[in-house]
Amino acid sequence: MSEKAIAIKKVEVEALVERMQNSSSFVVVDYSGLTVEQVTKLRRELLANGCEMKVIKNNITRRAALVAGYNELSDSLSGPNAVAFSAEDSIAPAKVVYEFSKTNKKLELKVGVVDGAYMNNEKINKIATIPTREVLLTMFAAGIMQPIKEVAIALDLHMKNLDPSIQE
Numbered sequence: 001m002s003e004k005a006i007a008i009k010k011v012e013v014e015a016l017v018e019r020m021q022n023s024s025s026f027v028v029v030d031y032s033g034l035t036v037e038q039v040t041k042l043r044r045e046l047l048a049n050g051c052e053m054k055v056i057k058n059n060i061t062r063r064a065a066l067v068a069g070y071n072e073l074s075d076s077l078s079g080p081n082a083v084a085f086s087a088e089d090s091i092a093p094a095k096v097v098y099e100f101s102k103t104n105k106k107l108e109l110k111v112g113v114v115d116g117a118y119m120n121n122e123k124i125n126k127i128a129t130i131p132t133r134e135v136l137l138t139m140f141a142a143g144i145m146q147p148i149k150e151v152a153i154a155l156d157l158h159m160k161n162l163d164p165s166i167q168e
Helices: 003-022 036-048 058-068 071-076 092-103 121-128 133-162
Strands: 025-030 051-055 081-086 108-114 117-119
Touching: 003 058, 025 092, 036 051, 036 092, 051 092, 058 071, 058 081, 071 108, 081 092, 092 108, 092 121, 108 121, 117 121
Parallel strands: none
Antiparallel strands: 025 081, 025 108, 051 081, 108 117
C-alpha cells in the first residue's frame, strides 16, 4: 500500500474518531439486501430525526472504534455496514433504524454506543423501544395529575352527598 493511501486512511480514521466522540450516540446497521430506494428512504427518515447515516469501510470503522475506546464494537464489523450518528438525541438513530426494520426485514440493528456506553444487540434494541421524550413527559404529567383528579372527583361527590340540591 502506498504512503499516500495510508495517509488518506489515517485522516479518515481521525475524522471518524472525532465524529464518534462528538456524537451523543451512533449505531452500526447491516443494510445488505436493501434496495437503493429503501436506503434513500432510511437516510431521509434519519435526517428528519436529526441523524446522519454513512457507509464506512469496516477497517476504518474498526480502527476508529479502537482509538475511541469502543473495543467491543470491532467484533460486530463484518459484511456491509453503515453507521448512523446523532449529535442531539441519544436514542434517535436506534429508534429510527428499529422502526424502519419493522417494515424492511433485511435491515438489522447490530450494536451501538449511547452516551458513551457500548450497547450490544439486545441492549440497543431495548433502547430503541423507549418512548420519545415527549411521550415520557406526557406519561409523567398524567401520572401526577391522576391523584389530583381522583381527589377532585371524591370532593365533588362528597359535596353532592352533603347537599342534594347541588346538581351537575
